[in-house]
Amino acid sequence: MAGQAALADSTTDIVDALVMKGVLTEEEGKLINKGHTSKTKVAPVVKEKDGAFILESANEANSIQLTGRMHLDYRASSLDSMDLGPAARGDDRDTASMADQFELRRARLGVKGKFAKDFKYEVVGNLPGTATVDIAYFDWAKYDAFQIRGGKFKQPFGLEELISSNNMTMMERSYLDQTVPAKKIGLQVMGTPTKGMTYALSTYQNNDVERDLVGDGYASGAGRLTFNFAESMGDKESVLHLGVAGLSATSSAQPTTTSQTSGSADGSSSYGRANINAFRSAGRGLNNIFRGQIGGGACTTATYSCPLEFGAKVVQNAVGLEGIFARGPFKIMGEYSRSKYEADHNGGQGTGSTNVSYDTDTFYAEAGYFITGEKYADSYKNGVFSSFKPKNNFDLDKGELGAIELAFRVEGFRVEDTNLGPSGLGSRLQGSLDGSGTTNGTKSKADTYTAGIRWILNPNVVFKVNYAYTSLGRNYAPLDVSTWAGSSSSGAAVVGSESLFMTRFQYMF
Template sequence: MRFTKTTLSLGAVAASLATTLAFTPALASAQDAQSTEAAPLTYEERIARLEQELDTLKRQRELDQELATSAAAKTPVAVLDKKGLKFTSADGKYEFGINAQVNIDAHSWGDDGGSLQDEVVARLIRPTFTGKAGNASFRFTPELGGSSSASASIVDAYIEYKFVDSLQFRAGKFKSPLGLERLQADADVIWTERGHSTNLVPNRDVGYQAFGTFFDGALEYQVGLFNGSADGVNLNNDLDNHKDVAYRVFGGPFANSSVVWLQGLSIGYAGSDGQHIGNTTNTQLGSYRTPGQQVFFKYGTGVYSNGKETRSNPQASFYLNNFGILADYVTVKQDVKLGTKAAQLENKALDVSTSWVITGENVGFKGGVKPANDFNWKKGTWGAVELTARYGYTEIDKDAFTLGFASLTSSAQKATSTGFGVGWYWSENLKLIADWDQTEFEGGAVAGADRRKENFASGRIQFRY
């Protein structure tokens, strides 16, 4: 509770004294009638007594205000807004927050010969719990949705400690620092499904990471030790005794430049090195998907990782007012084995994605588009509208097929996608997306012929809170 400070003006005190003095003769007569022995007070004594009583009242008011201030200092603050619900201790040392994201998607494939099923799916349902105690904090996010399984899984579960902005530590399950589009928050991705570059980086991994920022956030770094997740895999448990070292440096070299259009340019490089020793049961090899989430490449039966895996990931983004572009290129060198045959294969993926907010709002890597005016039918405001386009591909090392590690009759050697979309932001919390992607293949059908083109149309209603 809050109290408003009350002040006693000199005018009020004088008025009170005048009123009292006006009744002084009557008061004195009454006192004389009750006791003839009591000596009457002089005017000076009565004024002194009144001043004393006023001082007592003023001090009591001060004590009440001190008690109220003390109570307020111990009362936690609850804030409910567009970012969710957060409880904060009065001293700001402790926090606990709850927010959520829900994606309801519609998927449809054209000219697929009836082999793929059109569907409406709860693609993503994620409540997130965060907390802080001093410089230590945590994040826990389960996944309750998904198109492939109704079973729940853990997306993020980690703890952090912050010494200063430039030196922080994280431990648990989270995104390793690979893949620019993978690192973008799920609620901020402008497509219903991520592009080709995410094929060659982990989904989630378990490990330790040091990270931080310099120059007011213009430069960031991450370096960590991880169990070693295969491409596209959401890893929970380690599968061998080896670990991956992953690292990333990313920043805007012109962030403080006087040339405005250069300020939004950021470039960086990420990579990982490690040993992955699999077997025929736990191959530690990923399979690769189209934007429509259809597997177009997987290694043959009996093939498994058998040594060094190295990822290289140059990346860049550019944002200027209502225009943005994101570029992500990944190569993976992986030792594989099948029986007595062994080889090092190099797979590649590229994703270039652009966005243009035609209603004029700013676009960025974090936070999504914030409409200048929320959608309101009665007021005639329509939110923000964003047009998107992208190009990408995943290319498999030809030796994977010539040496027998995969078959061209069931896996494509290359998948190339072109996509267009529109995003309609009704508010910061509600977004509608409609996308179309066409993917062409090299190989992947009977006798090594090209697999049928994939025409994937998707829609999404996304709520973030």
């Protein structure tokens, strides 16, 4: 853009000098300058920002920018060397999650920009494995106070979820994030009606491709309202953020028949079951430290003898509270959410129905401090933290380190008020439980403590180190080495805690 302006100025200066020396008449000079100006007004302009290049029309009404990210993780688990006994399965996702491993956590490419001045768009694809659409949406963004979004995007529930994975302090989000809708297809209205305030209200469906007769469509919705008191008072050194959110979601849970989802508590019969929800230990550690399933009674080869063949309807209602206090290089951030899950299968021509319900409480509190002096308020925008820029980018020759943040987080989940409905139909709870997986009133919980370092070398390169310790409410055997939660197979190890050491190298533009 600067080059375009310099070229325009130099050309005009040359023409004016030729007019002054009498080489050109004034009329000829005006004609040449007019022709040159008309060309520069239509030529596209290339801009650069934080290592990303943007191609923009001369009238600034249209633009396109290539975006991308790559997160390479290494994870070492304290459970990797445990003897799981003869019943363990090395190909199972539950015990495979205990292994030390490298993981290409994210690899994405996308484009974003604007068109016709008042519309914005973004399309991002996931590359690892089978390529999928991560997000794809457009905004009508003429006014700050009222905007409309349509497509696949993050739903307005959960402060952590709405902060980009590029900009999170820790490597992974908390247990609370395992209960939010995340990225779904739908419509949303949103805006910043006054300084410091944001709102968003959406309606969405739970499956990208609608397949279910019951449970999806546009029966789900979420909303969020936030206010930053510091911003409203003009305080640029602080963040004083409070927010509330709610959701009501209806989805269909499909039955599965793997060795981990079939089988009664005593192993005497086979059931068809569908998952309601589950928790994985913090840091993407051990899978299914809690899982709720709805059953449909014993399945046989007879047609329609297992009602769960028709799927199950799961309803989640949740409320959330969130807050941020930040002053200069110090912050405290936290959230609390309570969800109620209720499930019943669709019946169809089956032999009856079963209902399962329980409540989950999830929470975290996180403290952070930039020892290099960066201010959290500089990265706060529209109710979330966006990208951080170091005061000085990493440069060994100049002795600059970039930005270094120290952090600590406490988090947990609780499952209470469990009701498994009629007995003998196969519904159950699994994982770390304080009672039988088929008994009403059984509870589950876990607490995790994570210490972390985030080293921001420059706006494009970040290195993270996390150590997480998880304490389960009760010991249990991983699901694939036990017939059901609460028991252990011959020779199986019993898990009561887990430690994870994790690193991440990430690049983004």
